[in-house]
Amino acid sequence: MSVTVKTVAFVEPSFYGVSFARAAFEQGHQVIAIVSSADNPRKYGYEGIYHDLLVADIRDEESIYEAIAASPYANRLDALIPATDYASHLTARVAERLGLRGVPYEAALRSRNKDLAREAYARHQVPGAKYHKVKTYEEAELAANEIGYPVVLKPTNAASSQHVYFIHSGLELQQAFSQIAQFKVSYLDFQVRNDYLIEEYIDGPEFSVELFLQEGEAVFSAVTEKITSPLPYFVEVQHTLPTPSYVEQEGDIIRTAIAALQAIGIANGPSHVEIRLSSDGPRIIEVNGRPGGDNISSDLLVQAFGVNIFEATVNYYLGQPVSIDKKHHRAASIAYVTAERDGIFERLDGFEQIEGKAGVVRSLLTVSPGDRIKVAASSDDRLGYVIAAADTPEEARTIARTLVDGLNIVYRKQEAEAEVV
The missing domain is CATH 3.40.50.20 (Rossmann fold)
Structure with missing residues (x-):
């Protein structure tokens, strides 16, 4: 053709x-x-x-x-x-x-700025977190006391969990605010706004919803299970698609995601919506008016369903017919390598043996000998990943996690000797 x-x-x-x-x-x-x-x-x-x-x-x-x-x-x-x-x-x-x-400009602006998105969710009664926008530590302290600890402090226009803080007390808030106030420039030299959010901490498992809308209707949807690092950080360390957990609540999760998109004004095209499943039901974390990153769209959707959401999106922007049907039903998972302590990277024992293992689609190491590594505080601090595919989500999740957990980071001593941790 x-x-x-x-x-x-x-x-x-x-x-x-x-x-x-x-x-x-x-x-x-x-x-x-x-x-x-x-x-x-x-x-x-x-x-x-x-x-x-x-x-x-x-x-x-x-x-x-x-x-x-x-x-x-x-x-x-x-x-x-x-x-x-x-x-x-x-x-x-x-x-x-x-x-x-x-995407309409105003909708894109709300998607890019978390405070504008929160305002839109509130106007349209989309379940989310209590929040206040603040500029100063004094405003942040008042907001945290009103919402009640623990709270989350975050920039309004950053990404990849950069400078997102989980806070238990006024002292922790003071320390975190002094750090976030110094965060001035993000990726590609974009300026970080001097407005911040204090949000209620929403407990519960985290998911993302991969969607493609046409005139407000979902022509494609899938729910991804997201595993994040232990608090106080929110680094995503594993994604599994489709979700192996809470499958009976997938419909509620998807409906909440679509309501959030409608609230900010996105009616067409791809989106990646992050949600926490609280004891009160799904609650919106944030909306991204584009395909999911972190290899969700480029690899997991392809492996699990044979869906190329990027091709569909190009066709949408060109005004051409969009085909986004699921061609098969399998599962895929990506697990990330993270450091348990700070140090100088020497090597990753066991990594060379991963390729060729049953179920492995691809693996990648993103650090080199001599690089300084640290406990992951944002997505930038991850060291590599393993992608696995299988017939069921549970299998894919287990293969990826087991392989990553079996790796050993070797740290370089100051004397250039190696130490296994």
């Missing part, structure tokens, strides 16, 4: 966004990457899967717009797709100016 070649631009493919560029490239479209640096294809791993680069300040709407207007692709783009969270609202605004399909 012949494919009509379209010109598709992505704003800063990175992390999950690399899969967007690959999907469009493999569909035969002309792929344009709008980037902050010509070094980014090499840095983020999408060399060879784009046709042209446009360099712009992706933190600035006007710069993105002018880069397109001054390029050979002015008035020729068929789609403009955000390929990083941080520029999603800016991309939406530029797409609106160009008359291209996309």
Whole structure:
């Protein structure tokens, strides 16, 4: 079947966004990457899967717009797709100016800013956490006392659990606030807002819902079980899809996720919604108006259901028919390697033997000898992963977790000797 070649631009493919560029490239479209640096294809791993680069300040709407207007692709783009969270609202605004399909700007802005999202959830009575937006420690202290400890302190526009604090007392709050106030710049040099959230801590297991909506209706949905690190951190250390636990409440979890999307104004396209299942039922943590990262969309959905959500999303942005049917029903899980203590990495014993084990899809080590490693406080601190697939979620989860738990981190001593921990 012949494919009509379209010109598709992505704003800063990175992390999950690399899969967007690959999907469009493999569909035969002309792929344009709008980037902050010509070094980014090499840095983020999408060399060879784009046709042209446009360099712009992706933190600035006007710069993105002018880069397109001054390029050979002015008035020729068929789609403009955000390929990083941080520029999603800016991309939406530029797409609106160009008359291209996309997430509405206000919806993208709410998705990108957790305080605006919380306000929308409250207006539409979507169950979530009690919260206050604060600027100063004094405001944070008042908010925490009103909500009641324990509470969570977090930035309003960061990601990957960066500077998210679990807090039991006023002293812990004071220490955490002094640290978060120094967090000024995040990924891709985006500025961190000087507004923070104090939220009620919601206990219970965590899930994400992978969704694709068309005119507000879910044409695809799947629930992922998320295992997080021991408190006080919230680092995701394993995802299993479909969820092996609380399957009888999947319907309630999905309905809450869709209600959250409707509240912030997303009616079409992919989304990744994070939810905690409290004793009172599902409660919203946050919404991301894009496919799930952390290999959920790029690997787990493909292994479990044969679904390429990136290809479907490219088709949606192009106004073409979207096919997102589950082609088979299996399961997949990704388990991450994390350090139990701080130190200098030497090697990971047992890692070389993982490839070829039954059920293993892929494994990756993201650190090198001599790198400083630490107890994971955010997703950036993870050391690698193992992805496994099996006939059931329980099997996939067990294979991935068992293999990761069987690894031994060897730390380098100051004298360059190795010490096994």
